[in-house]
Amino acid sequence: MIKPWIFEFMQAPNLSDGETLPSTVTAVFEEGYAHWLEVEKLGFEGIFFSEHHFGHSYSPSPNLLIAAISRHTTRLRLGTMGMVVPFYEPWRIIEELTMLDHLTKGRLEIGFAAGVPQELARIGLGIEEARERFNEALEILDAALVNHVISHSGKYWKFDNLSLMPNVFLQPSPPKWTTVVSTGSAQKSAQRQSKICMGFESVARISEIFDVYRKESARLGFPAGPDQLAIRRNVSISYDAAEARDESHAAKAATLKVVAGDPRVVQGTSSLLDAPRAGAGFSLHDDDYIAGTPAQVAELIIDQCRKCGAGHFLAMLGRSFTPRRRETLALFGEEVIPQLRRAQIC
Numbered sequence: 171m172i173k174p175w176i177f178e179f180m181q182a183p184n185l186s187d188g189e190t191l192p193s194t195v196t197a198v199f200e201e202g203y204a205h206w207l208e209v210e211k212l213g214f215e216g217i218f219f220s221e222h223h224f225g226h227s228y229s230p231s232p233n234l235l236i237a238a239i240s241r242h243t244t245r246l247r248l249g250t251m252g253m254v255v256p257f258y259e260p261w262r263i264i265e266e267l268t269m270l271d272h273l274t275k276g277r278l279e280i281g282f283a284a285g286v287p288q289e290l291a292r293i294g295l296g297i298e299e300a301r302e303r304f305n306e307a308l309e310i311l312d313a314a315l316v317n318h319v320i321s322h323s324g325k326y327w328k329f330d331n332l333s334l335m336p337n338v339f340l341q342p343s344p345p346k347w348t349t350v351v352s353t354g355s356a357q358k359s360a361q362r363q364s365k366i367c368m369g370f371e372s373v374a375r376i377s378e379i380f381d382v383y384r385k386e387s388a389r390l391g392f393p394a395g396p397d398q399l400a401i402r403r404n405v406s407i408s409y410d411a412a413e414a415r416d417e418s419h420a421a422k423a424a425t426l427k428v429v430a431g432d433p434r435v436v437q438g439t440s441s442l443l444d445a446p447r448a449g450a451g452f453s454l455h456d457d458d459y460i461a462g463t464p465a466q467v468a469e470l471i472i473d474q475c476r477k478c479g480a481g482h483f484l485a486m487l488g489r490s491f492t493p494r495r496r497e498t499l500a501l502f503g504e505e506v507i508p509q510l511r512r513a514q515i516c
Contacts, residue, residue, distance in 0.1 A: 172475050172510040173215040173482045174502075177251065177402050178202075180219070180229035181424075181489035198228055201491040205499065206239050209246065212503025213511075216247030218281065218367075218484055221254050224292045226427070233266055240274040249279025251367055251402070251484065252349045256285050256300040257293075260307040260327065261334060264314040267344075268336045276340040280315075281347035281367075282308065302326070305358075312362055315339075315346070347400075353382040360386035360394065367484065369402035372455040376401060377478040384479070396481025396515040401474060405485045406461040407501050418461035424489055425454065464505035471506070472513045481515050 180202065183194055209217060217239075219232035229235065232250045240248055248270075253263065271278040284304040287297050295303075306324045313320050318337035321330045346364045350356045351371075356379045359366045366383055368376045380399055387394035404425065406417035460470045471483055487502060488495040 171481070172396075172472065172513050172515060174213075174507050174510050175215050175247075175400075175482060175484045176206075176209050176217045177484040177486045178206075178217055178219045178229070178232075178235075179222075179486060179489045180227050180235075182226055182228050183490065195228065198491065202235075203239065205491055205496070206246075207242060208496070208499060209503075210243045212499065213507050214246065214503065215482070216249065216277070216279065218249050218251035218279065221250055221252070221283070222286070223254075223257075223289050225289070233270055236270055236278070237273050240270070240277065245277075247277050247279050247345075248274055249345075249347065250281045251347060252281035252283030254285040254289075255282050255307045255311075256290065256295060256303040258307075260310040261314070261320075261329075261332060263307075264311055265334050265336065268334070268339055271339045271341055271344055272336065278341065279345045279347060281349070282311070282364075283349045308362065315344070350379065350383075353379050356380070356383040357386045359383065360392075361390065363387075363392055365398045365400065365482075367400040367402055367482070369484075370454055370458050372453070372457045373474050373477050375453070375455070376480075380478050380480070396475075396479055399478070399480040400482035400484055401478065401480045402484035402486065403457075403471070403474070404459045405467060405471075405487055405498075405502065406459070407464060407467045407487070407498050407506070409463055409501075411462050411466065414461040414463070414467075418459045421486075421488070422454075422459055425458075464501050467502070468506045468509040471510060475513070475515055479515065483510060 183198065206217060219229055219235050220227065221229060221232050223230050236248045236250070255263065267278065267280055285300055290297065290300045303326055306326055309324070310320065310322050310327060314334055318334045320332050320334065322328065348355065348359045348364045348366055350359060350366045350368055356366055360383045368379060384394045404418065404421045406414040406421060408414040457474065460467055462470065475483060485502060487498050
C-alpha cells in the first residue's frame, strides 16, 4: 500500500500592484481551511505543511495551522515536513510538539529540516553554522522525545535537568521524519531511527540514497521498509492530459523561482557530489513533476514508489488555492488514491 499525503506550500498571492490587503491574507487562510477539510473526506492519509520565511509562502509557523485544523478533523495525520530547527531553541520545539500531540489527539507527525540557505542567510545564519545547530539540536530533541527531564552540554546549548512541559506525549512514540538530500543525512537519519522524505531528485538518485538508509538501518538491527520512506512530487492531473502537462511546466517554473539562489541546487544534473555536510547538493529533475490523466498519474506514482521502495507519497497539488485546485484534489482523491492504496510495494 502507498499512503497518500498532501504536501502544503501555502503560496502567497501574486499581486500585480504589490500591495497585500489584510482581507487578502485572511482569504488565503479561509480557503486553505476549507480545502483541508476536503482532504480528510477524500481519504488522504494526512497533511504535511512546509515552513518558509521572507518570501513566497504564508506558512512561517505551520504548527499554528496544525493546531487550527486538528480541532475540526478526526482522522487526518498532521505534521510539518519539516520544522526548520536552526531557527528555534530545541526545548521550545519539543514543548510545542508535545502540546500539538495532545491537541491532535495523537495524530501528530514530527518532521525536522535544516532549512533553505537563502532564508537562513536573511538573518545572518550561514550554512555551516545552521548545519551545526541542526545536528546538535537533533541530539537534544531525540533525548527529549523519550525523557521529559534532559541535560546537555554542547557548542550552542548547555543546561542541566531541564524539565519540559507538557511532560508526556499522548502517542507512545510519535512518528519522526527528516527531509534529506544526501547519503550522509540519510545515514544519520537511520541512526536516529527517523523516517525520511525526499523530493526534487530523479528516482534513480532517490533509490541510491534510500539504499544507504536501508543498509544502515539493517546494520543497526532495525530493518527499514516502505513505511520508513517517502517521496514528494508535484502532481498535475486532468482528464485532458495536455492540460495537465501545461500545468506541470508552470509548476516547474514556480519551483525554480522558489529555489533560485539556493547554492545546493544543480539543474540538469542526474548525479551530484554528495557529502553529509551543509554543502551537499541536490538536482531538480523531471521525475519531480508527474502529469496526466488520473490513470496515468496513478501509474506513474506507483512506478516511482516501487522503484525506490517508498510507502508514502506526498502530493503537491498546486502551490496556491484556486477553483482548479479543488478539481485536481477531487480527481486525485476519487480516482488515484484507491489505486495507491491497492498497490503493493516490496
